[in-house]
Amino acid sequence: MHLVKAHLVLAFCHLGLTFPNNKATDPFEELLSNPSSTGLNLLDISSADLEAQLQTLKASSSLHGFSKCQVACALLPLFAMTVSNSNSSGYEPLPYWSIQQAEVKPGCRVDVSSAKDISNTVLISRLTQCPFAVKSGGHAAFAGASSIQDGMLINLAKLNMVSLSSDRTVTQVGPGNTWHDVYRQLDPLGVSVVGGREAGVGVGGLLLGGGISYFSGRFGWGCDNVVNYEVVLASGAIVNASPTSHADLYWALRGGSGTNFGIVSRFDLATFEQGLLWGGSKYYNADQNNKLVDAYTKFLTDAPTDNFAHLYVSYGYAAQLGGFIGVAGPTYGKAIGNATIFETLNKIPVLGDETGFASMGDLALALNQTTLARFKTVTFKNDPALFKGIVKIFTEEASTVLTVPGLAPFFAFQPISDNIVEHMQKNGGNALGLSTADGPLTIMNLNWGWTNEVYDALVLETVDRFVSRSVALAESKGLNHSFIYMNYAKLEQDVFGGYGAKNVARLKRIQHKFDPKGVFKSLQPGYFKLK
Ligand SMILES: Cc1cc2nc3c(=O)[nH]c(=O)nc-3n(C[C@H](O)[C@H](O)[C@H](O)COP(=O)(O)OP(=O)(O)OC[C@H]3O[C@@H](n4cnc5c(N)ncnc54)[C@H](O)[C@@H]3O)c2cc1C
Ligand SMILES: *[C@@H]1O[C@H](CO)[C@@H](O)[C@H](O)[C@H]1NC(C)=O
Ligand SMILES: *[C@@H]1O[C@H](CO)[C@@H](O)[C@H](O)[C@H]1NC(C)=O
Ligand SMILES: *[C@@H]1O[C@H](CO)[C@@H](O)[C@H](O)[C@H]1NC(C)=O
Ligand SMILES: *[C@@H]1O[C@H](CO)[C@@H](O)[C@H](O)[C@H]1NC(C)=O
Secondary structure, three states, rough: OOHHHHHHHHHHHHHHOOOOOOOOOOHHHHHHOOOOOOOOOHHHHHOOHHHHHHHHHHHHHOOOOOHHHHHHHHHHHHHOOOOEEEOOOOOOOOOOHHHHHHHOOEEEEEEOHHHHHHHHHHHHHHOOOOOOEEEOOOOOOOOOOOOOOOOOOEEEEOOEEEEEEOOOOEEEEEEOOEHHHHHHHHHHEEOOOOOOOOOOHHHHHHHHHHOOOOOOHHOOOOOHHEEEEEEEEOOOOOEEOOOEEOOOHHHHOOOHHHHHEEEEEEEEEOOOEOOOOOEEEEEHHHHHHHHHHHHHHHHHHHHOOOOOOEEEEEEEEHHHHEEEEEEEEEEEOEEEEEEEEHHHHHHHOOEEEOOEEHHHHHHHHOOOOOOOOEEEEEEEEEEHHHHHHHHHHHHHHHHHOOOOOOOOEEEEEEEEEHHHHHHHOHHHOOOOOOOOOOOOOOEEEEEEEOOOOHHHEEEEHHHHHHHHHHHHHHHHHOEEOOOHHHOOOOOOOOOOHHHHHHHHHHHHHHHHOOOOHHHHHHHOOOOOOOO
């Protein structure tokens, strides 16, 4: 690494670039301290100088034998950032939830520790045209979402602040935290925030795509409870987005994904007093499948009568539990067991029952898992006959591939009850395009894992057939809905199409305003993009 750097410094001198040593005059420093009135286009106002350097670098895709990413990776340490080259022997790959992401190898990884570091990295990417990816918890399921082959991997892990305001109403949360990091610090203080349900999931991806939480009946999704985003824009400017500052960007970040607008360096989350909850998983034999659907669909209708309750149900195959099973995850946001709203559910005989009183941290740990799985999702209106039909289709399709090694086929029904949708409208609403006019909705999300990629084609075909048969059944009953939840979607799915034409047009206008040159589109290739 050091040798490479020395060579590069020499190479740069030849080109008239001046980075004489680590304390070099920082061309970015000036840019950042002189934001234009709009705060945009810092690189452009900067200087003929930088623009000329950009042109030179662009013109030679390989600089004295170095690729543009080798140049970028060598530039980063000059701005006092911690960089590790994936080619060096001591390189420690970052943990990911899926094999698909873990297999992708960056050129280098930069462990940013401030918004300014992120800003410098984005500007270096623009200067060198080396692409990048941003990783928070690394739970997105497909390759390139928060990983990048040969490019710069921006690792947010060091941005791990969790800081409660003195009036206990707002918690500043760094995007490098997992939800367990957050809850384990807030639980002892007797407060909580609207966040994920599983320990290892990252704050960043979950909040930028939506954020289904146990607290959603009371407050909406995670994105509806961010009161301010600190964001690094394509220009390198660091701005705040809230209902009173860049309100358009604030709206867009509520479900529009980070990879279209900016990199969030801090989330300020609405905070509330919270003691122990009641919750946990219950397991059922497959002969209770239909009763479980009945309990779930009744819950979805009843949910607005009790904002403290949450319920999802899941179906899958687990050889160790005797085959096909059903799972329910009832949760109550107070220390009250078996609340009335769960009466129907409680009448169903269980195989096992792990419910009890627990903190958010405990509940999140109870669900912590590393299935090496893939996602896909669709959304339906509420109907017990439809859901019973879907469980039957699932059983039929999964049965055809049970011999695939390590197969763990699961899917869940998750509630978007009317009370949740109502809470989504606060502070100007979010970008998701959901309305109570459609009645309560159910997200069906698939989570299928298997161990050997030799079986990819077979299993993926089965997954696709299961989904298309389910959608066809829903369409025949007029119960299909176009919403596709980003956080559970497969890359090929048209997530933004489901937000509605009006919201897509608004998102694009905002994208154009904050990233007029399409920096994130061209230099951050992964994840769901506005076309
Ligand atoms: C086991 C498991 C449990 C889950 N539970 C829930 C749940 O309870 N509720 C729910 O709604 N969803 C849940 N999900 C889905 C989850 O929300 C998504 O997988 C989400 O993308 C994970 O976020 P992450 O930060 O871990 O992922 P990452 O892969 O790190 O990030 C996902 C995308 O967001 C981008 N991104 C991340 N941080 C930032 C940032 N600060 N600025 C800009 N862009 C950023 C990344 O670049 C990437 O493109 C779960 C997923 C798994 C695997
Ligand atoms: C890492 O090594 C490979 C193979 O030698 C090479 O192609 C690649 O450019 C190197 N990457 C960096 C960032 O040095
Ligand atoms: C809830 O009901 C189940 C039986 O359905 C019982 O085993 C359990 O103890 C009850 N929990 C509480 C906290 O009342
Ligand atoms: C969650 O599980 C993963 C995989 O087993 C593990 O690496 C991680 O440390 C766990 N998280 C917590 C908070 O225990
Ligand atoms: C049904 O949903 C799918 C996405 O899940 C969508 O592609 C299709 O257009 C929808 N059909 C209708 C009638 O909304």
